[in-house]
Amino acid sequence: MHGPIATHRRATGIPTGRLAVWWLLASEIFIFGGLVTCFLLFKLNGSPGFEDAALTSVTAGAINTFVLLTSSLSIVLAHAAIENGDRVKTFRYIWYTIGGGLIFLGIKTYEYTGKIVHGHVITENLFWSFYYTMTGLHALHVIGGMVIMALISFDIRKGYNFQRVELIGIYWHFVDLVWIFLFPLLYIANF
Amino acid sequence: MSQATAAVKKDSQAEHHEELSFLYKYILPVDHKIIGMQYIFTGLIMAIIGGYFSYAFRMQLAFPGEVVPLYGLVGPGEYNMLITNHGTIMIFWVAMPVLIAGFGNYLIPLMIGCDDMVFPRLNRLSYQIFLVSALVLIASFFVTGGGFGGAWTSYPPLSSNAEYSLTDWGASLWILAVALEFVSFLLGGINFITTTMNARAPGMKMMDIPIAVWFIVIAVILFMASVGPLIAGAVMLFMDQRLGTSFFLPSGGGDPLLWQHLFWFFGHPEVYVVLLPTMGIVADVITVFSRKKLFGYRTVLYTAFATGGLSFVVWAHHQFIAGIDPRVANVFVVTTVLISIPLAEMMFSYIATLYGGSIELKTPMLWALGFLAAFLIGGVTGIYLGASALDIYFHDSYFVLAHFHYTFFPITIIGMFAALTFWFPKMFGRMMNETLGKIHFWGTFIPFNCIFLPLFFLGLAGQNRRVYNFQLYPDLATQDLQNIRIFATLSLVVMLIFQLVFIYNFFVSMFKGEKAPNNPWNANTLEWSIPSPPPHGNFKTLPTVYRGAYEYSVPGRELDYWPQNEAPK
Numbered sequence: 035m036h037g038p039i040a041t042h043r044r045a046t047g048i049p050t051g052r053l054a055v056w057w058l059l060a061s062e063i064f065i066f067g068g069l070v071t072c073f074l075l076f077k078l079n080g081s082p083g084f085e086d087a088a089l090t091s092v093t094a095g096a097i098n099t100f101v102l103l104t105s106s107l108s109i110v111l112a113h114a115a116i117e118n119g120d121r122v123k124t125f126r127y128i129w130y131t132i133g134g135g136l137i138f139l140g141i142k143t144y145e146y147t148g149k150i151v152h153g154h155v156i157t158e159n160l161f162w163s164f165y166y167t168m169t170g171l172h173a174l175h176v177i178g179g180m181v182i183m184a185l186i187s188f189d190i191r192k193g194y195n196f197q198r199v200e201l202i203g204i205y206w207h208f209v210d211l212v213w214i215f216l217f218p219l220l221y222i223a224n225f
Numbered sequence: 226m227s228q229a230t231a232a233v234k235k236d237s238q239a240e241h242h243e244e245l246s247f248l249y250k251y252i253l254p255v256d257h258k259i260i261g262m263q264y265i266f267t268g269l270i271m272a273i274i275g276g277y278f279s280y281a282f283r284m285q286l287a288f289p290g291e292v293v294p295l296y297g298l299v300g301p302g303e304y305n306m307l308i309t310n311h312g313t314i315m316i317f318w319v320a321m322p323v324l325i326a327g328f329g330n331y332l333i334p335l336m337i338g339c340d341d342m343v344f345p346r347l348n349r350l351s352y353q354i355f356l357v358s359a360l361v362l363i364a365s366f367f368v369t370g371g372g373f374g375g376a377w378t379s380y381p382p383l384s385s386n387a388e389y390s391l392t393d394w395g396a397s398l399w400i401l402a403v404a405l406e407f408v409s410f411l412l413g414g415i416n417f418i419t420t421t422m423n424a425r426a427p428g429m430k431m432m433d434i435p436i437a438v439w440f441i442v443i444a445v446i447l448f449m450a451s452v453g454p455l456i457a458g459a460v461m462l463f464m465d466q467r468l469g470t471s472f473f474l475p476s477g478g479g480d481p482l483l484w485q486h487l488f489w490f491f492g493h494p495e496v497y498v499v500l501l502p503t504m505g506i507v508a509d510v511i512t513v514f515s516r517k518k519l520f521g522y523r524t525v526l527y528t529a530f531a532t533g534g535l536s537f538v539v540w541a542h543h544q545f546i547a548g549i550d551p552r553v554a555n556v557f558v559v560t561t562v563l564i565s566i567p568l569a570e571m572m573f574s575y576i577a578t579l580y581g582g583s584i585e586l587k588t589p590m591l592w593a594l595g596f597l598a599a600f601l602i603g604g605v606t607g608i609y610l611g612a613s614a615l616d617i618y619f620h621d622s623y624f625v626l627a628h629f630h631y632t633f634f635p636i637t638i639i640g641m642f643a644a645l646t647f648w649f650p651k652m653f654g655r656m657m658n659e660t661l662g663k664i665h666f667w668g669t670f671i672p673f674n675c676i677f678l679p680l681f682f683l684g685l686a687g688q689n690r691r692v693y694n695f696q697l698y699p700d701l702a703t704q705d706l707q708n709i710r711i712f713a714t715l716s717l718v719v720m721l722i723f724q725l726v727f728i729y730n731f732f733v734s735m736f737k738g739e740k741a742p743n744n745p746w747n748a749n750t751l752e753w754s755i756p757s758p759p760p761h762g763n764f765k766t767l768p769t770v771y772r773g774a775y776e777y778s779v780p781g782r783e784l785d786y787w788p789q790n791e792a793p794k
Contacts, residue, residue, distance in 0.1 A: 038341035039767065040334060040424035050343045054419045057449070061411050064453020072457065072472075072483060081478050156470055160478045163470040167460065 055201045059208045062175075066212050069171070073164045073219065083159030087224035089152075090165070091145060095221035098141050099213065105134025106210045109183075109203045116199045121190050124199060128187040131206065135180040142173055165220055172216060175209050245761070255345035256761055260352050261331030262652065265645075267359060268323035272638075274363075275314035280721060282307040287707075287714035289694040302391060304693045305374030310366070312377035313399070316495070317406050318359055320637040324502040325448075326355065326410065328644050329417050329441045331652070335752035335759065336438050338426025338768040338790070344416050351413035358405035365398035373399035376691065378488055381473035381481045385465040397466050404459040407452050414445035426751065426790075429770040432526075433789065435750050436519065436774070440505030440529060444498045447533050451494035458487035485547055489540035496632065497536045500600075501529060503640030504571065507593045510647050511575060512775050513748045514590035515582025516785050519775040521574045528567035528574070535564040545613045546620050554613045561611030568604060572597065583778075587746075588662030592643035595670050596635045603631030606681070621691070624684025627677045634673060642669070642727070649731075650745045654757040655738030661730040668723030675716035679709045747786045750774050754790055 041050055077084045112127035149155075149162075156166040183202050189195040245254075254260055277296075284291075285299040292298050299307065330348065334341055342348045366372040373395040375384040384400075387393035421434070421442045461472040462484065471477020473484045512519045519525065541549055541557040575597060584590070606628040609615050619625055642665075649657050688701055695702045695710075744753040751768055752759070768790035776787040 038339070038343070038345060038762075040339040040341050040420060041343045043339065043343075043424040045425045045429075046422050048423070050419055050423045053423060054344065054415050057415045057418055061415070061449045061453060064450055065456050066453075068454025068457035068487065071454065072461070072487070075483070076478075076480070083478055156464070156468055157477075160471065163464070163472060167464065167470075171460070 049197065051197055051201050052204070055204050059205070062208065062212075066168075066171070066215075069164075069168055070215060070219065073168065076160055076164075077223075081160055083161045085224060086154070086159065086161045087220060089149075089154065090221045091148075092221050094141055094145050095217050098138050099217050101134050101137045101141070102210050102213050105131045105138070106207055108134065109199075109206050113199050113203050116190065116196050121193065124190050125187050128183050128190070128199070132180050132183050132187075135176050135183075138176060139173060142169065168216055168220065172209070172212055175212070179206055179209055253349065255341070255349050257330045257334050257342045257345065257348060258652075258759065258763075260348050261327050261329070263352050264322045264327035264330060264355070267356060268319050268327060268641075271314050271318040271322075271359060275311050275319060276721060276724070278307045278311040278314070280717065282311070283714040283717050285693070286695070287711045289696050301693045302371060302374055305376075305691075306366070306372040306392070306395070308691060309374050309376050309399075310362070310372050313362070313403070315633070315637060316377065316499070317403060318362065319641075320499040320633070321406070321410060322355060323641050324499055324506075324637070324644070325441060325444055326351075326413050328437075328502065328506065328648075329413075329445070331648070332752065333417055333420055333438055333441065334424070335651075335755075335763060336435050336750050336774075337421060337424065337429060338751045338764065338770060339420070339424040340762045340764065340767065342416050343420045343424050347412055348416050351409045351416070354405055354409035354412070358402045358409060361398055361405060362402035365395050365402065368394040368398065370395050378492070379462070379484075380488075381462065381465065381484050385462055385473050387466070397463060400459050400463050400466070404456060404463070407456055407459070410445075410448060411452070414449055417445050418442055426768050426770045429789075432522065433770055433773045435505075436508040436522070436525060437502070437505035439526060440501040440508075443529050443533055444501040447494045447501075447536065448498045451491045451498075451537065454487050455491035458484060482544075482547060482549070485544050486540070489543045490537070492543065493540040494533075494536040497532055499636050500632070501532075503596065503636045503643075504529070506640060506644045506647070507596050508575065508578075509748075509750065509774075510589050510593040510643055511578055512777060513647075513746050514585045514587055514593070515579050516585075516777045517578055517582040518777055519574070520577035520580075522773065522775060525571055525574045528571040531567035532564060532571075535560060535567070539564055539611075542611050542613075542616070545616045551613075558611060558613050562608060565604065565608055565611075572601065572604075588657065588659060588666060589643050589647035591663065591666045591670075592639055592646060595666065596639045596643060599631060599635040599639060599670075599673070603628060603633075603635060606631060619684060621689055622684035623680045623688045623690055626690045627680035627684060630677045630680075634677070638669070638673075642666070645731075647746070648752075649734070650741035651752055651757045651759070653735045653738075654741050655734050655736075656741050656745060657734040657738060658730050661726055665723060665726040665730065668726060669720055672716040672720035672723070676713045676720065679713050683709055744788075747784075749776060749786050749788050751789055754788055 044050065046053065108127045108130040112124045112131065115123040115127055146166075154162050156163055179202065183206075186195065186198045186202055189198065250256070251259060254263070281293050281296040281299055282304055284293040284296070285304055290298075330342070370387075370392040373379070373384070373390065373392050375390050375392075375396065379396075379400070383389050384396055387396070390396050421438060425434070461470070464470045465472055465474065465479075471479040473479045473481050475481065508519055508525065538560045539557060541553060542561045545554050545557075579594075606624070610619055610625060610628060646657055646662055649655075683706060686706060688695070688706065692698070692701070695707070741757045743756055745757075746753070751764075751770070754768065755764055769792075770789045771791065771793055772787060772789055774789055776789075778785045779787055
């Protein structure tokens with residue numbers, strides 16, 4: 035693989051890829067931050083409809099939180115494995131993480147279906163608009179992460195781009211972190 | 226060491242800069258210089274569209290109801306579409322791509338002494354997304370109902386409901402185009418910041434980075450931190466339009482004011498996002514043409530930090546009459562007036578740089594000085610508008626419009642010409658014609674003032690903007706006021722005609738101009754140490770930096786400049 039010399043310089047001492055991922059996540063924070071702030075402004079102003087938070091299933095949310103956190107553990111294990119040069123193990127742990135993402139999306143689909151069947155569609159009121167927008171945007175990030183992980187796993191098997199395991203790991207932790215904010219806001223806090 | 230690092234090292238083994246086919250060199254390039262020029266040329270084409278729109282609606286204002294030559298009859302809905310897309314194009318598809326993405330791409334790797342951006346393919350992707358966004362915007366003019374006409378600020382419910390805007394798909398394509406453009410600049414911005422942080426030439430310390438690079442990077446960070454909430458807002462508005470949610474509709478529990486907050490939380494920092502690159506370009510131009518060290522390099526830099534920080538707490542001065550709490554308005558008056566302090570300080574630093582210098586009035590220098598003079602008027606009138614009591618009267622009048630154009634015209638158009646004429650020899654390896662350049666400068670600068678100075682008086686006389694035909698309001702259509710409108714419009718026509726001089730000069734010089742030496746202006750920064758135009762890969766041997774960018778007229782030196790990469794004896 036070719037690349038400019040610029041890519042391999044490290045004036046800050048931080049590898050360029052890691053630096054870029056941190057900046058990417060910084061910009062993501064502002065996007066999700068904007069959404070969460072809008073949600074909170076409406077909620078704290080007592081807008082009607084937000085009491086519907088009681089209708090979301092805390093159990094399903096809690097299981098999903100557990101699944102997502104566990105998948106974060108497996109991507110950390112993948113990083114540890116690639117540091118030791120164990121490509122087979124890395125490949126396996128990356129696919130455990132993708133599996134975690136799939137379970138997460140499965141439970142999410144189950145929740146969506148249940149809500150839509152009961153008439154809680156995106157246009158019902160502001161709470162459900164925010165619920166589908168925020169969890170939907172988050173789910174898109176989960177899907178994107180899974181696709182990239184799959185691509186990386188094949189690179190690993192062929193024996194190059196080892197540093198990317200760490201980069202997707204940082205990203206996956208961020209996806210996790212966003213969920214840690216969404217779970218209490220949309221599931222637990224029903225005042 | 227770990228395997229991961231070993232793999233990275235293997236990747237870094239020397240790069241060969243072989244000759245590329247036409248397709249990969251110009252259509253799908255990874256070379257930052259070509260990508261920069263793609264942005265600049267796309268921006269210039271969009272500027273022609275935006276300028277054409279302004280011609281059409283100004284003619285309608287001056288000669289209401291008459292057929293506009295080269296356009297046709299302007300109907301009321303069409304008038305709204307023209308003003309909306311004039312604003313949108315000029316900010317998002319001219320100022321941003323030319324000043325930040327175009328010159329940022331072209332200059333950053335050259336000025337910090339490396340062979341390319343750190344992520345060349347990401348760079349190419351961000352241009353392609355940008356191109357798609359421009360095409361989506363242009364497509365929106367041709368759908369049923371025509372292009373979006375709810376002003377570039379796109380306030381709901383006008384923008385969110387097709388029954389109000391009458392442009393069902395026009396409004397949706399507009400918001401989609403803007404969102405795509407934001408994504409493109411976020412990706413490009415990550416590249417700019419990472420490149421500047423990590424890929425600087427050995428020896429280049431933070432305080433050796435040319436101001437132009439510093440300011441582009443600060444601008445990108447401001448953009449990144451301000452645009453996020455608006456991206457969220459754009460998604461929400463799009464869903465209001467297409468899915469029938471009510472984020473911004475009071476009828477469904479939403480709040481139209483929320484959009485205004487999201488928009489201006491981005492919109493005001495955006496002023497500084499485009500201002501800073503021009504300020505940086507001007508810093509480089511005036512030091513070269515006054516043969517003096519930049520006065521207070523660190524001060525200039527810190528004032529930019531202060532401006533950037535303050536720009537996040539001034540947004541509500543756009544909403545003084547939108548029904549926000551007057552106590553909140555007081556706070557925003559104070560912050561708004563405060564932000565003029567660092568900017569004034571920056572201005573004084575530039576004027577102090579000029580003071581006592583051996584000033585050479587070459588074309589780029591004329592543009593730079595023109596920028597300082599015009600932006601000063603724009604800045605000072607901004608203080609009037611920042612005072613909430615005055616703003617109640619001035620709001621949505623031609624005074625606001627004139628103030629706005631006294632900031633954005635210098636930033637976008639004058640700044641762009643300063644940069645284009647200054648780096649033209651480096652980009653194309655030829656010199657531009659000086660005489661034609663000066664004719665173009667005066668033919669732009671004088672009509673510019675003739676357009677917008679009179680508009681201040683229209684605003685003071687109480688004329689509202691966004692009015693299709695003043696004849697419908699007899700009190701506003703007196704002959705003396707109409708004469709001012711005709712004068713401003715004719716000045717615009719004169720200015721547009723003088724742009725032909727530039728287009729002629731630009732293309733003739735590109736192919737037939739005098740061959741440019743490596744360093745035609747005797748400047749210090751690294752891009753002038755290599756051939757014009759620079760080859761793929763930029764530097765034959767990557768440079769080492771020994772000093773700051775502004776060591777002009779150093780006592781005891783024979784030459785009045787001191788290239789950054791010249792080894793000390």
